[in-house]
Amino acid sequence: MSLLRFESLLSAIGGDRVSSEVEQQATRLLKGVVPDELLASYTRLLAEGSCPRDEAPDLLGGIGQVEALTRSGMAHVSSSGPALPQRLVPVPPDLALQGTLAELTRRLVADQERLLDGQRRMAETHPWTSSAVTESADRLVRIITDREEISTVSRALISAARHDWMTLDNQSVERPMDELTAVPPPPSFDGHVRCRAIYESGCAEHPVGLKTIEIAVEAGEEARLLPRIGMKMKLADESIAMLPLTPTGMSGALLIRSSVIAGALREYFEMLWERAVPLGAASAESPLSDKEQKVLSLLVEGVPDAIIARRTGMGLSTVRRHSATIRAKLGHNNHHFAAGVAAVRRGWIK
Incomplete structure (x- = not known):
């Protein structure tokens, strides 16, 4: 009207x-x-x-x-x-x-600007990197939404580690991985801090990703691989952690100073570390059964499922079931070639 x-x-x-x-x-x-x-x-x-x-x-x-x-x-x-x-x-x-x-939107924008300004002033008054970190309720968890601040805190967080620096990384990036997106490796901490990283296997199957990991390893990092990493994580000892609020973590992150939560994240990392495969391990133990190993060796040669069934004496449905299991363990659900590359890198195929 x-x-x-x-x-x-x-x-x-x-x-x-x-x-x-x-x-x-x-x-x-x-x-x-x-x-x-x-x-x-x-x-x-x-x-x-x-x-x-x-x-x-x-x-x-x-x-x-x-x-x-x-x-x-x-x-x-x-x-x-x-x-x-x-x-x-x-x-x-x-x-x-x-x-x-429209009026509510204007007020929300104004409130958000005041909130961000207050958070910046709080950060300036009580730097998160202070050595005298206390576990007061208002400082245990902080949400960061400013992209520049996320990048700064992410880079600076490593200096908070005194004994252990642990990271989880996957393929969630905001733009295709290329030479410009590769980040410098962390320092080796002069032997005083143990630096460990678990990467999603796909990171090591991309040329730039693999090169980045190799440079980090040369700098003193211990690297292992898992087929899938659900989220990124950075953890200094059992004191400070950074978790993403979005897949890449660049538009929202959670800074955690709670020793209870950081301790639980440390246990989670150690559990994954035990399951992960060392990068480039020549004698990595294959999780495949003997039959799955036979199927895999033929898959990487490009042999069709029907011919694999005839050569191995298995039924076609059995071959397809083994093929699906192999790809699932490798984290590649569609392409035999990609699965073969991943298996070679992990030492499952000699």
């Missing part, structure tokens, strides 16, 4: 005769979105159709209600001519909702 048509309708039907349909629509659209007191003032103005501007505070419950209605776009001041008094006119309920949502 247009604003002019709505004003004409209200004028035609009179204040006390405003249709119950309009009142019901206003309640249905605005109940719970605006304060009940403001909704009551709006429906009262709807019932009147309009009112002289100077009488609006008395009718609607005060000048504050009048200002709230106009600020949120639920009413506007109208005049039919320079010699006529100004009147406060309600807008249609659908436009009132639109104006209210």
Whole structure:
């Protein structure tokens, strides 16, 4: 309903005769979105159709209600001519909702800016890298959403390690991996800090990813592989950890200083470390059965499933079941060639 048509309708039907349909629509659209007191003032103005501007505070419950209605776009001041008094006119309920949502959005943006400014001031007043970290409730967990701050904290977090530096990494990146996205390796800590990393196998199967890992290993890192890493993680001893709130972690991260949570994350890392395969291990123990090993050796040669079945004496359905199991263990569900490359890198095929 247009604003002019709505004003004409209200004028035609009179204040006390405003249709119950309009009142019901206003309640249905605005109940719970605006304060009940403001909704009551709006429906009262709807019932009147309009009112002289100077009488609006008395009718609607005060000048504050009048200002709230106009600020949120639920009413506007109208005049039919320079010699006529100004009147406060309600807008249609659908436009009132639109104006209210716009006002709420403006306030949320302003609140978010104040929140971020307060967080920056808090960080400046109480640096997270302080050696005197206490486990007060307001400092145990912090959400970081600023990309630049996430990158800075992520790089600086490594300096907090005193005995162990542990990371989990997968293939979740914001852009295709190339020479420009490869990050420098961590320092070797001069032998004082043990640096360990578990990578998703696919990271080592990409040329740039493999080169990055190899450089890190040369710098003193111990690297192992798993078919799948569910999330990235950085952990310094059992004191500070960083976890992603998004797959890449670059638009949201959780900085954890709780020793209870950090300790649990350490146990999680150690569990994965025991399961992981050392990078480039020449004698890595294959988790495949003898039959799966035979199927794999033929798959990497490009032999079709039907021919594999004839050569091994297995049924076709059995070959396909072994093939699916092999690819699942390797983390490659579609391509025999990719699975073969992964198996060679892990030492499952000599």
